[in-house]
Amino acid sequence: MSNSEFEHPGLPKTHQNGGNSRRSFLKKAAAATVTLAGADLLALTVDSSINKSEPEGKIPWYSRVTRWGQTNITEKDPAHYDIDWWRKHWKSTQTQGVIINAGGIVAYYPSNVPLHRQAQFLGSRDLFGDLCRAAHEEGLAVFARMDSNRTHEEFYRAHPDWFAIDAEDKPYKAGELFITCVNSHYYSEHIPAILSEIAKLYHPEGFTDNSWSGLGRDSMCFCENCEKSFFGKTGREIPKVRNWDDSGYREWIRWNYSRRLEIWDLNNRITKSAGGPDCIWSGMNSGSVSEQSRSFRDYKEICRRADIIMLDSQARSDADGFQQNADTGKLIHGLLGWNKLVPESMAMYQAGRPTFRLASKPVPEARMWMVEGIAGGIQPWWHYVGASHEDRRIYHTAGPVFRWHKANEEFLVNRNPVATVGVVWSQQNMDFYGREEAEVMVELPWCGITQALLRARIPYLSVHADHIDRDAGQLSVLVLPNLGVMTDEQIASVRRFVKDGGGLIATGESSLYNEWGDRRSDYALGDLFGAHWEEQSQANSRSTLRKWADETYHTYLRLTPELRRNVDGPQTGMEPLVSGERHPVLKGFDETDIISFGGLLESVRTDSGAEVLMTFIPRFPIYPPETAWMREPKTNIPGLILNTISGGSSIIFMPADLDRQFGRNNLPDHGNLLANLIRWAAKDNIPLAVDCAGLVDCNIYHQPGRLILHMVNLTSAGTWRQPVDEFIPVGPVKVRVKLQDDVEGRSVKLLVSDQKISGTVEKGWVHFTVNKITDHEVVVIT
Ligand SMILES: [Zn+2]
Numbered sequence: 076m077s078n079s080e081f082e083h084p085g086l087p088k089t090h091q092n093g094g095n096s097r098r099s100f101l102k103k104a105a106a107a108t109v110t111l112a113g114a115d116l117l118a119l120t121v122d123s124s125i126n127k128s129e130p131e132g133k134i135p136w137y138s139r140v141t142r143w144g145q146t147n148i149t150e151k152d153p154a155h156y157d158i159d160w161w162r163k164h165w166k167s168t169q170t171q172g173v174i175i176n177a178g179g180i181v182a183y184y185p186s187n188v189p190l191h192r193q194a195q196f197l198g199s200r201d202l203f204g205d206l207c208r209a210a211h212e213e214g215l216a217v218f219a220r221m222d223s224n225r226t227h228e229e230f231y232r233a234h235p236d237w238f239a240i241d242a243e244d245k246p247y248k249a250g251e252l253f254i255t256c257v258n259s260h261y262y263s264e265h266i267p268a269i270l271s272e273i274a275k276l277y278h279p280e281g282f283t284d285n286s287w288s289g290l291g292r293d294s295m296c297f298c299e300n301c302e303k304s305f306f307g308k309t310g311r312e313i314p315k316v317r318n319w320d321d322s323g324y325r326e327w328i329r330w331n332y333s334r335r336l337e338i339w340d341l342n343n344r345i346t347k348s349a350g351g352p353d354c355i356w357s358g359m360n361s362g363s364v365s366e367q368s369r370s371f372r373d374y375k376e377i378c379r380r381a382d383i384i385m386l387d388s389q390a391r392s393d394a395d396g397f398q399q400n401a402d403t404g405k406l407i408h409g410l411l412g413w414n415k416l417v418p419e420s421m422a423m424y425q426a427g428r429p430t431f432r433l434a435s436k437p438v439p440e441a442r443m444w445m446v447e448g449i450a451g452g453i454q455p456w457w458h459y460v461g462a463s464h465e466d467r468r469i470y471h472t473a474g475p476v477f478r479w480h481k482a483n484e485e486f487l488v489n490r491n492p493v494a495t496v497g498v499v500w501s502q503q504n505m506d507f508y509g510r511e512e513a514e515v516m517v518e519l520p521w522c523g524i525t526q527a528l529l530r531a532r533i534p535y536l537s538v539h540a541d542h543i544d545r546d547a548g549q550l551s552v553l554v555l556p557n558l559g560v561m562t563d564e565q566i567a568s569v570r571r572f573v574k575d576g577g578g579l580i581a582t583g584e585s586s587l588y589n590e591w592g593d594r595r596s597d598y599a600l601g602d603l604f605g606a607h608w609e610e611q612s613q614a615n616s617r618s619t620l621r622k623w624a625d626e627t628y629h630t631y632l633r634l635t636p637e638l639r640r641n642v643d644g645p646q647t648g649m650e651p652l653v654s655g656e657r658h659p660v661l662k663g664f665d666e667t668d669i670i671s672f673g674g675l676l677e678s679v680r681t682d683s684g685a686e687v688l689m690t691f692i693p694r695f696p697i698y699p700p701e702t703a704w705m706r707e708p709k710t711n712i713p714g715l716i717l718n719t720i721s722g723g724s725s726i727i728f729m730p731a732d733l734d735r736q737f738g739r740n741n742l743p744d745h746g747n748l749l750a751n752l753i754r755w756a757a758k759d760n761i762p763l764a765v766d767c768a769g770l771v772d773c774n775i776y777h778q779p780g781r782l783i784l785h786m787v788n789l790t791s792a793g794t795w796r797q798p799v800d801e802f803i804p805v806g807p808v809k810v811r812v813k814l815q816d817d818v819e820g821r822s823v824k825l826l827v828s829d830q831k832i833s834g835t836v837e838k839g840w841v842h843f844t845v846n847k848i849t850d851h852e853v854v855v856i857t
Pocket residue numbers: 238239240256257258296297298299300301302
C-alpha cells in the first residue's frame with residue numbers, strides 16, 4: 076500500500092468531474108449487471124433462486140458484495156471532498172460497495188423535489204453524483220443513503236400537517252429540526268419522489284436509510300393523519316397514556332408496527348419501479364432487539380421481506396462485550412437465512428462510550444468488534460464521519476481486516492451454523508412481556524444464558540419462538556430464558572420438541588403469559604416443568620415481581636441434598652441428618668451446600684415426580700456483620716426443579732432467576748451451574764470442546780465438505796471496560812470437534828496464522844492444538 080493513502084485528503088481541490096467520467100458512466104441497463112469488484116473471484120454458492128429477477132445462475136449484487144465502506148458526509152465536506160483519494164482508499168481496503176449520502180434532511184445533489192433542501196456547502200457541486208460515478212467506475216456497488224424523518228423549519232411552515240404532534244399539540248423537534256409523521260404525505264409522496272429522482276438520475280444499486288422508521292414508542296403522535304388512520308383501522312381513538320394493560324394501547328403498538336412494514340414495502344415498490352427489479356430499498360436496522368421494539372421495527376417480518384440487512388450497530392457496550400456482535404449476527408441470520416448478507420456499520424472513530432466523531436478508535440477495539448461480527452456471519456463495513464481527518468490513524472484500521480476478509484471470504488459467507496443448543500426469543504416477548512422493563516425482564520436473562528454458553532465454549536443458535544419446528548432438527552435442547560410471553564402455537568412447538576426427545580430448560584416466568592402479555596392461571600408448560608404457578612399473595616403481583624427483578628438481594632440457594640457431614644469444617648449444629656449423592660448438574664459444588672443467589676422467590680407447587688435440587692434461603696442482613704446470619708436456613712421454596720418425562724426428555728425449570736443474576740453480576744457459580752444444566756439437558760451432545768485459559772467465543776459452521784471453527788479471543792484488560800488497546804494472546808488451545816458425514820478431519824488449516832497443523836481423528840472427533848490466538852483464529856477442517 077502506498078503511503079499516499081494515508082495523507083491528509085482534506086485540502087481543497089478543484090472539482091474535476093466532467094465529460095470524462097460522464098462518458099464512462101454506466102448506463103441504466105448496464106448498471107443492473109455491472110461486474111462488481113471482486114465478484115468474479117468469489118466462489119459463492121448462493122442459491123440463484125434468491126432473486127428471480129436475475130438471469131439463472133447470476134448472483135444479485137446484494138448477495139455478493141461483502142465488504143462495504145462509508146464516509147458519512149458532513150455538510151462541510153462538499154467544499155473539499157477529495158474523491159481521488161477516497162478511490163485509492165476503496166481499493167486498498169478491498170471495498171466492494173459504498174454507502175453514499177444522497178438525500179433526506181439535506182440533498183447532496185441538485186434536487187428538483189420541492190423543499191428538498193441542499194446541503195449547506197454543496198454550492199454548485201453534485202457530490203453524490205460525482206461519488207456515485209466514481210464508485211461505478213471502480214466497479215463498486217452504491218447504496219444511496221437517505222436520512223428521512225427530519226426537516227428544517229421552512230418545510231414545517233409549508234406543510235405543518237406532515238409533522239408529528241405531541242399530546243399538547245406541539246410539533247416534535249430534534250434540536251432545530253422538525254420531525255415528520257410516518258402517516259403523512261412526507262412518507263407517501265415526498266420521500267418516494269426523492270427516491271425516484273435519485274434512481275433515475277444516478278442508478279445506484281439500491282437505497283438505505285438511516286432513520287426510516289420515524290418516531291419511536293416513547294413519542295406518541297396525535298396528528299390528524301394518525302388519528303384518522305388509527306380510527307380507520309381499529310375504530311378507536313389513539314390512547315392518551317401508555318398502558319400495556321389497555322387493549323387500545325396494545326392495538327396502537329401493533330398498528331405502528333404494520334405502518335413501518337407498509338413504508339418498507341412502499342419504498343421497495345418505488346425504487347424497483349424507478350431503478351429496476353434489483354434496485355432494492357433496505358432501511359437500516361439495529362443490533363438490539365429492544366431498540367427494534369422501541370422503533371416499531373418487526374425484525375422477523377423485515378427479514379422475511381429483505382434481501383440484505385443493513386445493520387447499524389457500530390460499537391459494543393461494556394456490559395455485553397464484543398460477543399454481542401456475534402450474537403446479533405446469529406440472531407439476524409436465524410431470521411434472514413444464512414445465504415443472505417448482513418453488512419454492519421463499524422465505527423472507525425471513537426464510537427461508544429464516550430463518542431468522539433473525529434478521533435480514531437484504538438485499533439484493537441475497532442478490530443475486535445469487526446472480528447466478532449465476522450464470527451457471527453456479519454460482513455464488515457468501515458465507517459468514518461466526515462471526508463477528511465486530522466487524526467490520520469483512523470485510515471489504518473480497516474485495511475488489514477478487510478484484506479484478510481477478501482483472502483478468506485469463501486469461508487466466511489454462505490455457511491450454516493453447527494450447534495445443538497437453541498436459545499429462544501421473540502420480539503413479542505420483548506414488547507408485551509418486557510414492556511417498559513425489557514432490559515431487566517428480557518435482556519438480562521438472555522445475556523446470562525448466552526454468556527454462560529460462551530464461557531463454557533458451547534456453540535448456540537438464536538431461535539425465534541415461531542421457528543422452533545423449523546430449527547428443531549439439529550437441536551438437542553431448547554432454552555427459554557424468562558420467555559414470559561408465548562403464543563399457543565409456540566407452546567405447541569415446544570411440546571412437539573420435547574415429545575421427540577429434546578431437552579428443555581426454562582427460567583423465571585416462561586410461558587406464564589399469553590401473546591398480549593396477560594398472565595395465565597398457570598405456566599402453559601407447567602406439566603412439563605413439573606411445577607405450577609400459585610397465586611398466593613400480593614407478593615407475586617406483576618409489579619412486585621418486576622421490582623424484585625430489578626434489584627439484588629442478600630439471598631442464597633441451598634443445594635440438596637446437603638453434603639456437609641462428610642467434609643472438613645467446624646461443626647455448626649446445623650449438620651443435616653442425611654447425606655447422599657448429588658445430581659450431576661451440581662458437579663463442581665461438592666465443597667458447598669449453598670450458593671449466593673440475589674433474587675427473591677415465592678413458592679411454586681411441584682408435581683410428585685419432580686425433583687427439587689435447590690431451595691431458597693430468604694434474605695437476612697449484610698450490615699453490621701454481627702447480624703449476618705441466616706434467620707431461616709431452610710425453606711421448601713424450590714429454586715431449581717428437574718423433571719424427566721416419559722420418552723426420556725430432560726426438563727429443567729428454574730424459578731430462581733440465575734440467568735438474570737449472571738447477566739447482571741457475572742458470578743462464576745451462576746455461569747458454571749447454567750453450563751452444567753445445559754450440558755445435562757442436551758445429554759452432553761455438544762459438538763465442541765475447547766480447553767484453554769481465557770474467555771474465547773467459539774462458533775462452528777458447516778459448508779459442503781468442511782467445518783469452520785471461528786474462535787475469538789475476548790481475553791483482555793478491556794473486556795468489561797472500553798476500550799481494548801492491547802491484545803493478550805491465549806494458548807495453547809486444545810480443541811476437539813465432532814466431525815460430520817462429509818468431513819473426515821484429514822486436514823486442519825488456520826486462516827489467521829496461515830498454517831496447517833496436524834489433527835488426530837478418533838471415534839468421529841478430530842483433536843488438535845492451536846498454539847496461540849491473538850485476536851481470533853479461523854480453523855478449516857476438511
Ligand atoms: Zn402522526
